[in-house]
Amino acid sequence: MAGMRAVRLLLSSLLFALMIAAARDSVSNHGDDDGATLLAFKAGITSGRSSGPLSSWNSSTSFCSWEGVTCGGSSGRVVALDLSSRGLAGTLLAAIGNLTSLQTLNLSFNWFHGSIPASLGHLRRLHTLDLSDNSLSGMLPDNMSLCTGMTALVLGSNKLGGLIPSSLGDTLTNLKKLSLTNNSFTGAVPASLANLSSLQHLDLSINRLDGSIPPGLGGLGSISLLDLSANGFSGTLPSSLYNLSLLTSLQVEGNALQGSIPADIGDRLPAMEKLVLSRNRFSGAIPHSVTNLSSLATLRLGWNQFSGYVPRTLGRSQDLRYLELAGNRLEADNSRGWEFMDSLANCTQLQYLALDNNSFRGQLPGSVVNLSTSLQKLFIGYNNISGEIPSDISNLAGLKVLQVANTSVSGVIPKSIGKLANLVMFFMFNNALSGLVPTSVGNLTKLNWILAYNNNLQGPIPASLGRLKDLNILDISKNRLNGSIPREIFKLSSLSIQLDLSDNSLSGPLPSEVGSLTNLNWLVLSGNQLSGKIPESISSCTVLQYLLLHNNSFEGSIPTNLKNIKGLTTISLSMNKLSGTIPDTFAGIATLKELYLAQNNLSGPIPAVLQNLTLLSVLDLSFNNLEGEVPSGASLET
Numbered sequence: 001m002a003g004m005r006a007v008r009l010l011l012s013s014l015l016f017a018l019m020i021a022a023a024r025d026s027v028s029n030h031g032d033d034d035g036a037t038l039l040a041f042k043a044g045i046t047s048g049r050s051s052g053p054l055s056s057w058n059s060s061t062s063f064c065s066w067e068g069v070t071c072g073g074s075s076g077r078v079v080a081l082d083l084s085s086r087g088l089a090g091t092l093l094a095a096i097g098n099l100t101s102l103q104t105l106n107l108s109f110n111w112f113h114g115s116i117p118a119s120l121g122h123l124r125r126l127h128t129l130d131l132s133d134n135s136l137s138g139m140l141p142d143n144m145s146l147c148t149g150m151t152a153l154v155l156g157s158n159k160l161g162g163l164i165p166s167s168l169g170d171t172l173t174n175l176k177k178l179s180l181t182n183n184s185f186t187g188a189v190p191a192s193l194a195n196l197s198s199l200q201h202l203d204l205s206i207n208r209l210d211g212s213i214p215p216g217l218g219g220l221g222s223i224s225l226l227d228l229s230a231n232g233f234s235g236t237l238p239s240s241l242y243n244l245s246l247l248t249s250l251q252v253e254g255n256a257l258q259g260s261i262p263a264d265i266g267d268r269l270p271a272m273e274k275l276v277l278s279r280n281r282f283s284g285a286i287p288h289s290v291t292n293l294s295s296l297a298t299l300r301l302g303w304n305q306f307s308g309y310v311p312r313t314l315g316r317s318q319d320l321r322y323l324e325l326a327g328n329r330l331e332a333d334n335s336r337g338w339e340f341m342d343s344l345a346n347c348t349q350l351q352y353l354a355l356d357n358n359s360f361r362g363q364l365p366g367s368v369v370n371l372s373t374s375l376q377k378l379f380i381g382y383n384n385i386s387g388e389i390p391s392d393i394s395n396l397a398g399l400k401v402l403q404v405a406n407t408s409v410s411g412v413i414p415k416s417i418g419k420l421a422n423l424v425m426f427f428m429f430n431n432a433l434s435g436l437v438p439t440s441v442g443n444l445t446k447l448n449w450i451l452a453y454n455n456n457l458q459g460p461i462p463a464s465l466g467r468l469k470d471l472n473i474l475d476i477s478k479n480r481l482n483g484s485i486p487r488e489i490f491k492l493s494s495l496s497i498q499l500d501l502s503d504n505s506l507s508g509p510l511p512s513e514v515g516s517l518t519n520l521n522w523l524v525l526s527g528n529q530l531s532g533k534i535p536e537s538i539s540s541c542t543v544l545q546y547l548l549l550h551n552n553s554f555e556g557s558i559p560t561n562l563k564n565i566k567g568l569t570t571i572s573l574s575m576n577k578l579s580g581t582i583p584d585t586f587a588g589i590a591t592l593k594e595l596y597l598a599q600n601n602l603s604g605p606i607p608a609v610l611q612n613l614t615l616l617s618v619l620d621l622s623f624n625n626l627e628g629e630v631p632s633g634a635s636l637e638t
């Protein structure tokens with residue numbers, strides 16, 4: 001009897017306390033106060049995209065009609081504040097904690113700085129907090145853990161740091177989405193996050209977190225996205241993670257993780273769309289069961305220590321768009337290992353395929369030409385692949401980047417290459433390609449880079465290359481090209497980074513059109529049989545840094561106006577037949593570090609003004625007929 005009364009008493013006093021609390025809530029924070037609170041909050045905003053940011057926030061209308069404000073319920077209080085992408089700058093004032101009916105606060109994509117006010121802990125009804133893409137700094141306030149109704153906490157791309165408060169895991173048990181990406185959080189992932197049993201989306205990528213990944217995360221049975229990329233995590237991926245059967249995206253790129261992929265991954269993560277393990281220390285074989293991941297669109301295993309053969313039926317994952325296996329120890333040779341290439345023909349949406357830097361050997365499989373016409377980037381170099389480039393490579397009409405460099409391919413560059421009209425980058429250096437450079441390359445007018453150095457290419461440089469109006473780099477050095485250099489090449493004012501035709505058998509003069517290369521940094525024509533005078537027009541190449549013309553048969557005098565090229569650091573004219581004197585205008589090239597004039601027929605005095613080149617560290621004047629004092633102060637060779 002006494003017990004009953006005690007319970008009843010307890011109940012009624014509990015009820016009373018609740019009523020008091022409710023009353024206090026509505027008394028101290030009734031609707032009018034919300035208007036005042038909003039204005040108090042506005043006082044922290046210093047600027048916005050419009051000249052008077054939030055000018056609609058004034059007393060001429062009810063605050064419920066103010067920009068970004070939503071009121072709700074019978075109390076007419078502010079339930080949502082959405083000021084995303086308004087260009088607002090300033091700080092978040094603690095006043096915000098007085099909007100106690102607030103359910104949604106979205107201030108993403110602004111310029112707020114300073115810290116996150118702990119008063120947010122007063123917002124017990126808050127379910128969505130998005131402060132992402134601002135410049136907020138400091139720690140995540142512990143008080144945030146008081147917002148127990150929170151379902152989405154999105155704080156990515158700020159400058160927040162310190163530890164992730166363990167208390168979040170103890171109380172925010174309704175969280176579905178937690179994103180702290182692109183901040184400076186440190187320390188370990190609190191084990192308490194394993195309590196967030198409703199979590200569907202956990203993004204802790206791009207921070208300074210370390211330690212091992214808590215195995216408890218494998219108990220978050222609702223999770224579909226887990227991104228831990230770009231941190232300092234070590235140890236193995238807990239095997240419990242492979243129990244997350246709803247996972248569609250698992251990304252741990254750029255950590256120091258090790259271990260192997262379990263053989264039964266294909267059965268345990270059936271929903272997987274995006275699996276990114278790149279740039280870690282994973283090893284072992286790629287299990288066959290990945291071919292059972294029928295929704296897989298992105299598989300990135302690059303830059304690890306995976307070995308063995310690629311599953312032969314990889315193409316069963318027909319949705320594959322992005323396949324990165326580069327930088328491992330994967331194998332294939334003529335007897336086995338290449339079957340996967342045949343099967344990839346079934347991936348009709350494949351856009352990216354990187355197989356470079358592995359231990360692939362044997363002939364380049366002909367089935368490469370059956371890959372998707374959607375393929376944009378193909379990397380197969382840095383292997384030991386031999387054989388020829390199939391003529392039907394032209395089937396891959398979507399290709400923008402073709403990299404078959406630093407491997408052992410031979411044969412000719414097929415004429416059909418001219419049909420790859422979307423090609424931007426063509427990397428074929430360090431191979432054994434022979435034959436002519438096909439004229440059809442001139443059809444590839446989107447090309448930016450051609451790197452085909454160190455092959456056995458022969459014959460003339462086709463004048464059609466002059467049609468490549470977007471070309472930034474042309475490096476076809478170290479081949480057996482002959483004939484004269486077509487004038488058209490020198491008219492390509494797009495050439496900005498490098499024109500390297502060195503170590504071929506090119507002959508004839510350097511045409512005066514060379515002066516059209518007004519954006520070029522490196523001009524390297526050394527090691528040919530070029531003759532005639534070095535045209536004075538070369539001084540129009542005003543951004544040249546490297547001018548390397550050595551080991552040719554140039555004659556006549558050194559151009560006098562090279563001083564017009566303000567940034568020259570290296571001039572090499574050695575091993576030619578240049579005569580006359582060294583122009584004292586050289587002294588005007590203040591940036592010059594290395595000057596090679598050896599093995600010519602230069603005569604007359606060594607200009608004393610060379611002393612004035614304070615950066616000059618190498619001056620080689622040997623084997624000429626020069627007179628006078630060798631300038632001192634640099635390491636000089638004569």
Ligand SMILES: *[C@@H]1O[C@H](CO)[C@@H](O)[C@H](O)[C@H]1NC(C)=O
Nearest residue numbers: 052055056057058059060061
């Ligand atoms: C006050 O807000 C109204 C719209 O709500 C706007 O038309 C008016 O220009 C604002 N007044 C000032 C002084 O900014």
Ligand SMILES: *[C@@H]1O[C@H](CO)[C@@H](O)[C@H](O)[C@H]1NC(C)=O
Nearest residue numbers: 028033040094095096098119
């Ligand atoms: C919150 O509201 C109370 C009462 O209306 C007021 O005293 C207090 O200054 C407000 N807090 C802030 C940070 O504006």
Ligand SMILES: *[C@@H]1O[C@H](CO)[C@@H](O)[C@H](O)[C@H]1NC(C)=O
Nearest residue numbers: 084106108128129130152154
């Ligand atoms: C915040 O607003 C932006 C822009 O409207 C929106 O894309 C984003 O999804 C919102 N944040 C949340 C957590 O709903």
Ligand SMILES: *[C@@H]1O[C@H](CO)[C@@H](O)[C@H](O)[C@H]1NC(C)=O
Nearest residue numbers: 097117118119120121122143
């Ligand atoms: C943070 O929470 C504690 C405990 O509930 C409370 O005493 C304190 O006032 C809160 N801080 C702020 C700034 O609201």
Ligand SMILES: *[C@@H]1O[C@H](CO)[C@@H](O)[C@H](O)[C@H]1NC(C)=O
Nearest residue numbers: 134135157158159182183206
């Ligand atoms: C990270 O945040 C910075 C600004 O703090 C932003 O410039 C950058 O684009 C963000 N990076 C990513 C990957 O979102």
Ligand SMILES: *[C@@H]1O[C@H](CO)[C@@H](O)[C@H](O)[C@H]1NC(C)=O
Nearest residue numbers: 169170191192193194195216
């Ligand atoms: C949350 O997780 C921690 C660590 O795993 C555990 O000790 C604690 O009991 C959990 N708390 C709740 C409320 O489940």
Ligand SMILES: *[C@@H]1O[C@H](CO)[C@@H](O)[C@H](O)[C@H]1NC(C)=O
Nearest residue numbers: 218219238239240241242243
């Ligand atoms: C995975 O789930 C199964 C079945 O629920 C359970 O028996 C097993 O212990 C879990 N494995 C791990 C590593 O958590």
Ligand SMILES: *[C@@H]1O[C@H](CO)[C@@H](O)[C@H](O)[C@H]1NC(C)=O
Nearest residue numbers: 264266267288289290291292
């Ligand atoms: C793929 O899944 C099927 C059906 O679940 C199973 O029988 C088969 O063994 C799996 N294949 C691999 C390679 O794991």
Ligand SMILES: *[C@@H]1O[C@H](CO)[C@@H](O)[C@H](O)[C@H]1NC(C)=O
Nearest residue numbers: 312313315316342343344346
């Ligand atoms: C490619 O798809 C076809 C038709 O769906 C199928 O018969 C073939 O076995 C598949 N090949 C591979 C290697 O998956």
Ligand SMILES: *[C@@H]1O[C@H](CO)[C@@H](O)[C@H](O)[C@H]1NC(C)=O
Nearest residue numbers: 326327356357358381382406
């Ligand atoms: C390929 O790997 C080698 C050695 O592992 C490295 O030196 C080279 O830079 C890598 N190539 C590319 C394209 O990254």
Ligand SMILES: *[C@@H]1O[C@H](CO)[C@@H](O)[C@H](O)[C@H]1NC(C)=O
Nearest residue numbers: 415416417418419439440443
């Ligand atoms: C070059 O392009 C022209 C016009 O687009 C086309 O007719 C010709 O077949 C192409 N040549 C080669 C070799 O691809």
Ligand SMILES: *[C@@H]1O[C@H](CO)[C@@H](O)[C@H](O)[C@H]1NC(C)=O
Nearest residue numbers: 584585587588609610611612
């Ligand atoms: C070289 O330096 C000396 C002393 O600083 C100066 O008098 C002379 O004009 C300079 N010569 C040239 C060509 O710049």
